[in-house]
Amino acid sequence: MPEFQTSPGMRDILPPESARWRRFVSVFAEVAEGAGYGQVISPLLEDLGVFQRIGDATDVVTKEMYDFVDKGGRHIALRPELTASVCRAFVQHRPLTPWKVWYTGSQFRYEKPQRGRYRQFDQVGIEVLGADDPYLDVEVIALGWEFFQRLGLRRVDLLVNSLGEPDDRARYVEALRAHFSANLDALSPESRVTLEKNPLRVLDSKREQDAPVVAAAPRIADFYGAEASAHFAKVLEGLSALGIPFHVDARLVRGLDYYRRTTFEFQGATLDSAQNALGGGGRYDGLVESLGGPPTHGVGFAIGLDRTLIACDDEGVFEPPSTAVDVFVVDTTGGLEALRLTGELRAAGIRCDRAYESRSMKSQMKSADRSRAPLALIVGTDELAAGTVVVRPLRAERSDTDAPPAAGQYSIDRHDLIDHLKKALP
RNA sequence: GUGACCGUAGCUCAGUAGGCAGAGCACCAGUUUGUGGUACUGGACGUCGCGGGUUCGAUUCCCGUCGGUCACCCCA
Numbered sequence: 001m002p003e004f005q006t007s008p009g010m011r012d013i014l015p016p017e018s019a020r021w022r023r024f025v026s027v028f029a030e031v032a033e034g035a036g037y038g039q040v041i042s043p044l045l046e047d048l049g050v051f052q053r054i055g056d057a058t059d060v061v062t063k064e065m066y067d068f069v070d071k072g073g074r075h076i077a078l079r080p081e082l083t084a085s086v087c088r089a090f091v092q093h094r095p096l097t098p099w100k101v102w103y104t105g106s107q108f109r110y111e112k113p114q115r116g117r118y119r120q121f122d123q124v125g126i127e128v129l130g131a132d133d134p135y136l137d138v139e140v141i142a143l144g145w146e147f148f149q150r151l152g153l154r155r156v157d158l159l160v161n162s163l164g165e166p167d168d169r170a171r172y173v174e175a176l177r178a179h180f181s182a183n184l185d186a187l188s189p190e191s192r193v194t195l196e197k198n199p200l201r202v203l204d205s206k207r208e209q210d211a212p213v214v215a216a217a218p219r220i221a222d223f224y225g226a227e228a229s230a231h232f233a234k235v236l237e238g239l240s241a242l243g244i245p246f247h248v249d250a251r252l253v254r255g256l257d258y259y260r261r262t263t264f265e266f267q268g269a270t271l272d273s274a275q276n277a278l279g280g281g282g283r284y285d286g287l288v289e290s291l292g293g294p295p296t297h298g299v300g301f302a303i304g305l306d307r308t309l310i311a312c313d314d315e316g317v318f319e320p321p322s323t324a325v326d327v328f329v330v331d332t333t334g335g336l337e338a339l340r341l342t343g344e345l346r347a348a349g350i351r352c353d354r355a356y357e358s359r360s361m362k363s364q365m366k367s368a369d370r371s372r373a374p375l376a377l378i379v380g381t382d383e384l385a386a387g388t389v390v391v392r393p394l395r396a397e398r399s400d401t402d403a404p405p406a407a408g409q410y411s412i413d414r415h416d417l418i419d420h421l422k423k424a425l426p
Numbered sequence: 427g428u429g430a431c432c433g434u435a436g437c438u439c440a441g442u443a444g445g446c447a448g449a450g451c452a453c454c455a456g457u458u459u460g461u462g463g464u465a466c467u468g469g470a471c472g473u474c475g476c477g478g479g480u481u482c483g484a485u486u487c488c489c490g491u492c493g494g495u496c497a498c499c500c501c502a
């Protein structure tokens with residue numbers, strides 16, 4: 001074991017997986033920018049208070065934040081999520097509304113790591129600030145759905161719910177508290193603790209013991225006022241109009257307290273229930289205000305890279321992209337010619353690699369094969385003297401084992417090489 | 427934070443009732459004096475996660491610790 005390794009819950013993303021990450025983000029950028037969303041790049045660090053406004057009943061804020069006092073005495077936190085940062089940026093810069101933005105980046109939560117759950121994790125997401133249209137909720141959900149489709153995922157379930165207006169929600173929480181308190185004996189000890197802090201979360205319990213009491217709990221739908229009912233009905237109408245399959249899950253409550261009215265979650269059907277949330281979001285009217293801004297509507301979602309990529313693996317879609325170069329230069333004259341040639345080729349936009357340390361031709365050809373380049377360019381003493389280069393197609397089936405080793409290759413004048421390659425390469 | 431299981435080569439894993447550390451794959455080289463897939467031959471690679479204890483002797487037994495996986499919790 002090396003002396004130094006990554007901290008718990010932190011990882012290195014190496015090639016070729018790193019190329020897949022980059023493409024993941026670029027696919028998301030295409031979806032978002034194709035709908036008029038611009039990218040926000042916000043700092044990794046924020047004043048601790050920005051996140052404390054999210055709510056003091058959420059573990060993300062109370063137990064899981066990386067925070068410290070900087071050299072200037074400021075109390076700083078590594079961002080545990082991005083919605084609060086976006087809202088802070090909105091309050092600070094006051095852009096025109098509706099403000100439609102997308103983002104990507106690392107977030108930090110001090111949790112015990114598991115598969116699909118890391119202390120530094122990446123998300124992509126969108127937020128829209130300053131519009132109350134229920135069809136906007138639908139647009140936001142549809143963009144998330146579209147993104148999963150583009151990745152090739154087919155086994156993603158969309159769950160939607162409404163938490164009602166703040167008043168509705170407050171009355172519902174009281175009803176829940178009453179219900180669970182009356183059935184305290186039947187609840188698991190863990191849920192009794194949860195009940196004290198946040199009765200909504202008890203609905204989320206995965207313990208079998210809690211199932212009967214949870215099933216008998218009051219339904220949020222019975223507490224909607226006229227406004228919330230109308231908004232939710234329009235959301236469902238819009239989803240149906242777009243042909244996006246969904247089901248309403250009255251027990252869907254999200255972990256962050258700021259959600260109101262619409263909430264939704266994308267679940268990977270191939271994942272175990274413990275870590276099956278690929279992404280989620282909802283409407284959070286009121287968050288901007290709590291950060292010192294004007295009353296502002298907000299809606300958005302975030303999608304986790306790790307879990308979504310695990311789902312892609314499970315479904316066998318969105319493979320890592322090939323990072324192969326176009327040609328591989330083999331130089332048996334000492335390497336200076338390879339240095340010149342790769343420089344010229346790269347300047348001409350031809351992607352190329354080479355071998356080093358003056359290895360044998362056999363060894364260099366082996367490297368060429370491994371590089372997955374379609375062509376090898378071979379320069380030996382004869383070619384160097386004659387001003388030519390041998391072009392050898394690689395990766396072809398060499399079924400004819402009796403053919404001479406050099407079959408299929410050809411020599412070309414050094415001056416014609418770049419033009420020739422530009423035509424020969426796909 | 428709680429609980430269970432696991433840490434031996436770059437990777438996947440054997441193994442030792444406590445006595446010089448193993449395989450397959452991968453890597454390097456040769457068989458092939460200028461040519462990549464197969465085959466054969468050879469080579470390099472380990473503080474057996476770390477620290478302490480017991481012992482003549484510990485990778486093996488005991489304790490601790492760090493790391494990983496899984497479940498709870500939480501969430502992406």
